[in-house]
Amino acid sequence: MDDCAFCRIVDGGRDVYTLFEGERTLAFLDENPATAGHSLVVPRDHVEDLLLADEATTTAVFRTARALALAMDRALEPDGFSAFHTTGGLVGRVEHAHLHLLPRYADDDIRLSLSRGSLDDTRPESIAESLRSSL
Template sequence: MAACIFCKIIKGDIPSFKLFESERVFAFLDIQPLAQGHALVIPKYHGAKLLDIPDEQLAEVMPVAKRIAKAVGAENYNILQNNGRLAHQIVDHVHFHVIPKPNEKDGLGIGWPAQETDMEKLKEYFKEVKAKM
């Protein structure tokens, strides 16, 4: 995609602090980090959401994220991937954040608004989802 900022970074049209590159994956430091070592791991295949990316283009992403977490010395960290504006996705190219969490202040801060569960509704939902897999 000609207008995609991440595609431009992959092509070298926009400079980056490249950490890793292979045939299918590109990883670089985030320029607006939540903590030192905050990196992005992206498939070179362009797709806005995870479901847009063929499985073989994703196969190397998690191993690279793992290598980066180890290389930056992150004992505690988040791996984050958002899909769509309501899920806080800003750049329309699939990307995985590796965000070190060195202390309470730095890194990703999140809430987890858990809801009460109706077990019968959950069982029915499970059957529907399982049938689609």
Template sequence: MDAGRQPCVFCEIAAGTGSARMVYEDAHTLAFFPLAPATRGHTLVVPRAHSTDLWAMDETAVQHLFRTVLVVGNALRAVLGPDGMNVINSAGEVASQSVFHTHVHLVPRQPGDAMGPIWPPKGDARRDRDDAAKDALAARLAAELTGR
């Protein structure tokens, strides 16, 4: 742990000093149930090595993380047979990240579950409807991605 950084509950679980209902672990990742699951089977997948969010990780670490997301997600589908599943990664406080150690939520979904919708209603006036602004943003993003 860095000087000045608060203890990380996920690092404690990875080190074996914290407690969790572990469902999977390998050399790079862990998967366990959160303390307050949103639905039955809600599982967190985390890298063993501390990183604050997905963009702080190197490509190899991300590959290990998402390999485990697939493995655990497939197991959840086999065991629970959910009608759907959310795969959620939040980065930053404004995006609802509450533990600042990269993690992916696998949330099995059934009609009428406690999770509810995750997108704003279709008629929400806060949605971006400015076509010229969307075109300009798409062009800027494409230029960034092609290295221009």
């Protein structure tokens, strides 16, 4: 897609600090990092939702993320990792599926928190039945 920033990166039309180039994926440093080493893993094909993409694409992205996390662990010695993917209106400015991989450090000041309720407040029986029948 001509107007997709990540498609331009995949096609070589934008310079990035490339970490990995595979047949189905590309990994590079985020240009607005939350931590040192914050990276993005993207499928080479334009897809908007990683979790709804074909199985080969999703598998390739997560395999690349795993390999990158192992490399980060050796090279950067983080205290842990955060990995996340969002879709739809939550994706932000780029509607090309991507997985954020952030090496985490005890003093990184990142707060990824969820407002939580109680499972009993969410109709668990009907939700579970609906999901099981959709599998």
